Amino acid sequence: MKDVRQIPGTVDTHIQQKLDEPAINLQMDRTRLQQLNLTASNVAQNLLVSLSGSSQTSPGFWYNDRNGVEYNVAVQTPQYRISSIDDLLRTPVSASSTGPTQLLGNLVRVSPQNQFAVVTHYNIRPVIDLYVSVDKRDLGSVANQVDKLVEKARATLPRGSQITVRGQVETMRTSYFGLGLGVAMAIVLVYLLIVVNFQSWVDPLIIVSALPAALTGAIMTMGVATANSILMVAFARQRLSAGAPPLTAALEAGASRIRPVLMMAFAMIIGMIPMALGLGEGAEQNAPLGRAVIGGLLFATVSTLFFVPLVFAGIYTRLARRHRNEHEDHESGSTGEPA
Numbered sequence: 001m002k003d004v005r006q007i008p009g010t011v012d013t014h015i016q017q018k019l020d021e022p023a024i025n026l027q028m029d030r031t032r033l034q035q036l037n038l039t040a041s042n043v044a045q046n047l048l049v050s051l052s053g054s055s056q057t058s059p060g061f062w063y064n065d066r067n068g069v070e071y072n073v074a075v076q077t078p079q080y081r082i083s084s085i086d087d088l089l090r091t092p093v094s095a096s097s098t099g100p101t102q103l104l105g106n107l108v109r110v111s112p113q114n115q116f117a118v119v120t121h122y123n124i125r126p127v128i129d130l131y132v133s134v135d136k137r138d139l140g141s142v143a144n145q146v147d148k149l150v151e152k153a154r155a156t157l158p159r160g161s162q163i164t165v166r167g168q169v170e171t172m173r174t175s176y177f178g179l180g181l182g183v184a185m186a187i188v189l190v191y192l193l194i195v196v197n198f199q200s201w202v203d204p205l206i207i208v209s210a211l212p213a214a215l216t217g218a219i220m221t222m223g224v225a226t227a228n229s230i231l232m233v234a235f236a237r238q239r240l241s242a243g244a245p246p247l248t249a250a251l252e253a254g255a256s257r258i259r260p261v262l263m264m265a266f267a268m269i270i271g272m273i274p275m276a277l278g279l280g281e282g283a284e285q286n287a288p289l290g291r292a293v294i295g296g297l298l299f300a301t302v303s304t305l306f307f308v309p310l311v312f313a314g315i316y317t318r319l320a321r322r323h324r325n326e327h328e329d330h331e332s333g334s335t336g337e338p339a
């Protein structure tokens with residue numbers, strides 16, 4: 001707990017269970033119990049009945065003839081009769097209702113001790129909960145630093161003990177894993193659809209190269225980034241078919257398609273500004289989503305206008321060089337003298 005409190009962004013760090021509640025420890029004298037033909041169960045049973053009542057061990061019922069209701073009869077020592085340790089130690093203990101009686105003080109040794117005020121269980125096992133809240137910092141960064149402390153503490157844990165990070169961190173990481181899996185499946189699906197439309201494996205690869213930048217704004221910006229990349233690559237392919245070099249075709253595509261790309265991106269950015277500002281009652285909960293989308297659109301637009309043309313030029317320049325080398329090798333092989 002002291003180490004976690006030193007992490008920036010952590011607030012209200014505390015242990016939920018109270019660890020030092022004062023208690024009285026009654027240590028049984030086993031040798032004396034055997035001499036008196038008593039057992040530890042006899043001591044515990046008599047003390048339980050005296051303090052908590054017999055209804056927990058051997059319930060008795062009383063039937064009211066007037067209203068027809070049965071009542072549990074609890075037999076226990078009145079609380080005002082046990083106001084000190086001496087009163088407690090004068091509790092009678094016997095093996096049976098007719099057997100000899102001994103005082104509790106003759107059978108136990110009394111010592112003060114500290115114990116848990118509340119014993120908490122998780123999956124049956126007893127636990128100690130360390131609660132940590134986060135303020136003015138994201139949960140993921142704080143959780144990463146807490147994980148480092150947890151790994152360090154695991155090396156010094158007693159045998160049979162475990163330390164686990166639970167709560168909102170567990171939910172966040174599970175959600176992020178599902179989100180990442182969904183993004184990967186979405187990219188694969190978009191790629192396969194473009195492959196069918198373009199009848200090519202290379203052009204869809206160039207188009208989806210803009211998606212990593214779009215992922216900064218979550219899945220919502222992937223469609224816009226893909227559409228803008230398709231505009232860019234389609235025009236570059238037209239110029240390439242007309243005989244322009246790959247680099248020239250890529251530059252012309254970037255120059256001619258900059259207007260529709262910017263118009264589409266700015267239209268969505270302007271639509272997200274009210275959400276990002278968090279105007280209105282309760283709107284602040286949606287503000288992070290609006291800001292993420294705006295950031296993703298900005299990165300995706302820059303990637304579409306600059307990165308995608310470079311990837312197009314690089315791939316098609318390499319393909320053209322390879323095709324030219326193969327053509328030269330074929331011509332040299334066909335005109336060579338026989339061995």
